[in-house]
Amino acid sequence: MSAQAPEPGAPLLAVEDLEVAFGTEGGVVQAVDGVSFELKAGEVLAIVGESGSGKSVTAMTLMGLTRSPNARFGGRAHYRDTELIEASENTLREVRGAEIAMIFQDPMTSLNPVHKVGDQIVEQIQEHEALPDQQARERVVELLEKVGIPRARQRVDNYPFEFSGGMRQRVMIALALSCNPSILIADEPTTALDVTIQAQILERIRELRDETGAAVILVTHDLGVVADIADRIAVMYAGRIVEEGTLDEIFYDPQHPYTWGLLGSITRVDRPRPERLPAIAGLPPSLADRPVGCHFRPRCPHEFSNCTEVPALTGDNGHRDRCWLSAQQKRELREVRPGEIGLGAKAGAEAE
Amino acid sequence: MSADSAPLFGVDHLKVYFPIKKGLFIDREVARVHAVNDVTLNVDEGETLGLVGESGCGKTTLSRAIMRLVDATEGSISFRGSDITGAGRREMEPLRREMQMVFQDPFASLNPRKRIVQIIGQPLRLHGTERDRVEDRVKELLGLVGLHPEHLNRFPHEFSGGQRQRIGVARALALEPRLIVLDEPVSALDVSVQAQIINLLDDLQDEFRLTYLFVAHDLSVVRHVSDRIAVMYLGKLMEVSPAEELYTKPIHPYTSALLAAIPIPDPEENRRRERIVVSGEPPNPIEPPPGCVFHPRCPRATDICRRVEPPLARYPNGHLAACHHPLGVSAEEIAAAVRDESSPLDCGDELPSQSGSNGSRELA
Numbered sequence: 001m002s003a004q005a006p007e008p009g010a011p012l013l014a015v016e017d018l019e020v021a022f023g024t025e026g027g028v029v030q031a032v033d034g035v036s037f038e039l040k041a042g043e044v045l046a047i048v049g050e051s052g053s054g055k056s057v058t059a060m061t062l063m064g065l066t067r068s069p070n071a072r073f074g075g076r077a078h079y080r081d082t083e084l085i086e087a088s089e090n091t092l093r094e095v096r097g098a099e100i101a102m103i104f105q106d107p108m109t110s111l112n113p114v115h116k117v118g119d120q121i122v123e124q125i126q127e128h129e130a131l132p133d134q135q136a137r138e139r140v141v142e143l144l145e146k147v148g149i150p151r152a153r154q155r156v157d158n159y160p161f162e163f164s165g166g167m168r169q170r171v172m173i174a175l176a177l178s179c180n181p182s183i184l185i186a187d188e189p190t191t192a193l194d195v196t197i198q199a200q201i202l203e204r205i206r207e208l209r210d211e212t213g214a215a216v217i218l219v220t221h222d223l224g225v226v227a228d229i230a231d232r233i234a235v236m237y238a239g240r241i242v243e244e245g246t247l248d249e250i251f252y253d254p255q256h257p258y259t260w261g262l263l264g265s266i267t268r269v270d271r272p273r274p275e276r277l278p279a280i281a282g283l284p285p286s287l288a289d290r291p292v293g294c295h296f297r298p299r300c301p302h303e304f305s306n307c308t309e310v311p312a313l314t315g316d317n318g319h320r321d322r323c324w325l326s327a328q329q330k331r332e333l334r335e336v337r338p339g340e341i342g343l344g345a346k347a348g349a350e351a352e
Numbered sequence: 353m354s355a356d357s358a359p360l361f362g363v364d365h366l367k368v369y370f371p372i373k374k375g376l377f378i379d380r381e382v383a384r385v386h387a388v389n390d391v392t393l394n395v396d397e398g399e400t401l402g403l404v405g406e407s408g409c410g411k412t413t414l415s416r417a418i419m420r421l422v423d424a425t426e427g428s429i430s431f432r433g434s435d436i437t438g439a440g441r442r443e444m445e446p447l448r449r450e451m452q453m454v455f456q457d458p459f460a461s462l463n464p465r466k467r468i469v470q471i472i473g474q475p476l477r478l479h480g481t482e483r484d485r486v487e488d489r490v491k492e493l494l495g496l497v498g499l500h501p502e503h504l505n506r507f508p509h510e511f512s513g514g515q516r517q518r519i520g521v522a523r524a525l526a527l528e529p530r531l532i533v534l535d536e537p538v539s540a541l542d543v544s545v546q547a548q549i550i551n552l553l554d555d556l557q558d559e560f561r562l563t564y565l566f567v568a569h570d571l572s573v574v575r576h577v578s579d580r581i582a583v584m585y586l587g588k589l590m591e592v593s594p595a596e597e598l599y600t601k602p603i604h605p606y607t608s609a610l611l612a613a614i615p616i617p618d619p620e621e622n623r624r625r626e627r628i629v630v631s632g633e634p635p636n637p638i639e640p641p642p643g644c645v646f647h648p649r650c651p652r653a654t655d656i657c658r659r660v661e662p663p664l665a666r667y668p669n670g671h672l673a674a675c676h677h678p679l680g681v682s683a684e685e686i687a688a689a690v691r692d693e694s695s696p697l698d699c700g701d702e703l704p705s706q707s708g709s710n711g712s713r714e715l716a
Contacts, residue, residue, distance in 0.1 A: 050542040051513070164633055165407070194406035195570050195613040199629045202615070221542060224615035227622050247619050265544045266617045269572050269599055276554075277576055279547035283512055 011038035012080065012182055012215050013062075019074030020054070020061050027288040031057040033239035034075070036313070041182065044209060044216040046226040048262070049236035052284055055219045058236070059185050061085070062217075063102055064092040079183070098128040101176035105188035107168035111160040117171050118144075118156030121178050128179045143174040147204055166197035173204065180212060187219045202229055223266055227251065232318075235259050238285050238295035245319035255321035255330055258296045294322070302333055358433065360531060360563045361418060361451075362394035365697055366427035368410070368417050372638070383638045387413040389587035390427070392694035397530065400557065400564040402574030402595065404610070405584035408634055411567050414584070415533050418565065419451055420444055431531075449479050452524035456536040458516035462508040468494070468519060469504040475526045493522040498552060514545035521552065525560070533565045538573060550576050571610055575599060580670075583607050586637055586645040588696065589664065592672040601680050603673035606646045608680075644676065652677040660700035665689040678704050 020032040032054040039045050049055040060066045062077055062084055077084040082095060096102075104110040112120055121143065122136045131139070137156065144152035147170040160168060169189060176184055186205065190198035206229055209216055220226060226233060226247070233250040235243045235258065243256040254260055261280035267273075282299040291297050293308035300307070306324035313322045325333065368388040373379040388410045395401045405411045416422045418429055420436060428437040431447060439447075452475075455461035462471055472493055473486040481489065491501035497518040508516055517537060524532050534553070538546040554577060556562060568574045574581055578595040583606065591604040602608040609630040616622050632649045635641055641648055647657040656676050664672045667685050672692050681689075686704050 050544065166633055195610060196406065196630045197633065199613040199615075200631070203629055222615070223543075223617040227617045227619045228615040251617075251619050261544065263617075265547050267547075267572050267576065268616060268618070269575065269611055269614050270616055270621065273575055273596065273599075277547035277550050279551060280544040283514070283545075 012041050013039040013077065015058075015062070015075070015077045017075035018058065018061065018077060018085070019072075020057050020066060021072045022068075023070040023072070024288065029287045030239055030290065031287055032061065035236075035239075035241055036075075037234055037241065037244065039183065039215050039217065041215050042209065042213045044218060044229055044231045046218045046220060046230035046233045047236060048220060048223065048226055048233055050221055050284055052238070052287060053236040054239040054287075055236045056187055059102070059187055059217060059219050062185065063096055063100060064089070065102075094128075097124050097176075097181070098179040099181055100183040100185065101179070101181040103169070103172050103176050103184065103186040103189045105191050107165055107172050107192065110172060111168060111175075113160050116157050116159055117163070121171075121175050124175060125178050139178070140174070143178055144171070146208070147171075147174045147177070148200070149174075166193055166201065169193060169197075169201055170204070173201075173208070177208060177212070177214075181214060183215045183217065184209075185217045185219070188221070189218070190225060191220070191222070198225070205229065223262065235262065238290060239287060240295060240322060241313060242296065242323070243321040244313070245315075245321075249319045253319070254334070255315070255319070255327075256296075256323050257300050257302055257325075257333075259321075260334055261299075294324070302329075358397070359394035359430075360397040360399075361429070361431045362392075363414070363418060364392050364428045364430070366391050366414070366417060366429065367425045368413050368422060369425040386410075386587045386637050386640055388417060389640065390696035390698075391584075391587075391589055392427075392696075393582060393589070393592070395563060395565065397563055398557075398561050399579045400566055400577050402578030402581040403565060403567045403584065404569070404571055404574055404581060406569060406610075406634060408586075408637060409584040410587040410637075411569075411584050412535060415535055415565055415567050419453060419533055449475075449527040450529050451531040451533065452527065452529040453533045453535065454517070454520045454524050454537045457540055458513050458520055459508075459540075461520055462516055464508055467505050467507060471508070471519065472504075472523045472526055475523065479527055489526070490522075493525055496525065496556070497522045512545075513541050514548060517541060517549055518552065521549075521556070525556065528560070529562070531563045531565065533567070535567045536569065537566075539569065546573065553577060570614065571598070571607075572614055583610070586634055586640055588645055588674070589672070589694075590646065590674055592664070592670075594669050594671065597669060597671060601671075603667065603671060603678045603681055604646075604675045605650050605652050605677070605679060607673075609649075644674070652679075656702065660702060661696065661698065663695035663699045663701065663703065664692040665703050666692040674699070676702070676704055 016036050018032055018035040022029045022031060035058055047055045047058060057066055073085050075085065079095065079100060082091060111117065118137065118140050121140045125131055125136045125139060140156055141152050144155060149155055149167060149170050163171060190201050193201060202225065218230060230247050232246050234241045237258050243259045250259060254263055264278045265280055267277065280299060285291055285295060293310055297303050297307045302325060311322045311324045313320045315321055366388055367390055369384040369386055371381040372383040372385065374382045391414060403411045413422060417424055424437050428435055430436065469487060469490050472490045476486050476489055490504050494501045494504060499515060499518055538549050541549060557564060564577065566574055566577050575595060581593055581595050581598050582589055583591045585606050590606045598607060602611055616625065630649050635648060643659050644657045644662055647653040662674045662676045664674045666672055667681055667689055689703055691703060
């Protein structure tokens, strides 16, 4: 695929009303329900949510990785001129790796254990470009050096088991970057790693974004990581985006009660410890049996009569949220105030 | 910690090495993994000790050695005043009910084919509770951990991760233990659910005067439960500190690196903060580096760190740190520091001196 330069300001990726449902024995699981967002070049968009919020399914659907006989899709996702949701396998194969690349959570299982890491990256490069072996190999050595693997020239001939977790995640990043993609999707890239290694990997992703100008979709549940690296945030809950805005808007002017709860349950090591950890009462709903109306309704302390209808994702200047409360009410009810992140919310009831 | 309480359990110069064997007919020991390398710790009744370190630092091996699930290579383990280092199965049996464990993965640690009443009732039956009393006790336990007592005939798959972890806690509580070893009990859970479980553990500790050994890989979780925190690196203790003091006054550069690596969920604070990213990875525990094990990654390392293993120096408030160039302590505190008796046997005698502690003054 030829990557022609997009018009300035035009989104690189536009997702409209994405729906993903899986037929299971226990009924239809609506994993993603009307998700829309845009991604611009050079931007880091964080999709934040707890397990089962649909954040990973959204990311994987863009790559065509959730296709299966019992999956149903709706909506569109435009990457430049290509529509991804209904694209043929052949089209997707051209996009995957070359235009949109993905880093997975678990570096232990996402590399093939019986092939040398160098060969795995060479294979991807040659899939998309007619490059002689020797040149492809040179590119791999460069890539491995770029992601911070020492003695890269020797390490290309090692097998995945010869690398530590952090080093394997670097190999995954090198693999993802091998064809200069315009979009890098990172699904919990540091969750399996130790904190000191996590800091190194995030640093590396940030540098590479600055160098290559690629856009990054970061899927994570860790708001600390988000605050460190994201430009914009989409908060997901039970298959829907409940709030979307810039990093500072979400952290300092959150509109949705779920975002309040999420920010309130953060613990901070740079502040005195609270007597009790703030928790959001209750559990996320089962995606096979979702509440009518707003999905957060059963756990929301501010529920009222309107909430049995699904609120629209509305707001101005790109800061949008899905809640029936008026702007005035939100300001009054909000327990998280700027500068009080992680301490503001009341310690809620804890019964599940 | 009150002064009159005796330690509930402790380890004394404990070493746990795992042999690496090679050979076809005769296994030759070619190397040893130094998982726990001369650790001395005592934990009082009713206290919570947080044990923190990165993967491979030996924290899980240490907790398993205390539970007598792996054998000690050298040193000793005591529980309620008696030496249990070499205790056999029969000697351990009465003690087993006093020490229980909660595991990391709530999906793998409950038998999927058993009902909740069987899972929680098993330890009761094994230790001789009468058959018709078991069900009542299980109901009581479910209530204690915040689950509905009617759920006792359900299977594990009918519960969420957080609820399963509650079942694991109920099972550990069944025999009214004194010590519960919690091996990363919330790492597999979502943030909002983590807080629920931590608060539950807190309540149970108050109610039953439990002693916890809380093993975790990062410093943010242990803070809320611990009275004291021990930081391990490559099989050794780097720092042992009263919980809150560790966050306000970390003495060991490794602890301060661990703290700095935790991203702060506050964008402005993050932009302000200067990030110290420690380079490199923990070295191979088969051949730990000489001197201080952290020196290859330490920004403050000097010549002495490469040659001499630092003893655990005792600072005010029972704060111990094994470092030649401690951070954040005043010149007087350094001068008053003494070598703690829990220092490893083959470490050096040199306590940090004022001249040697370069940089401590401007940081103090």
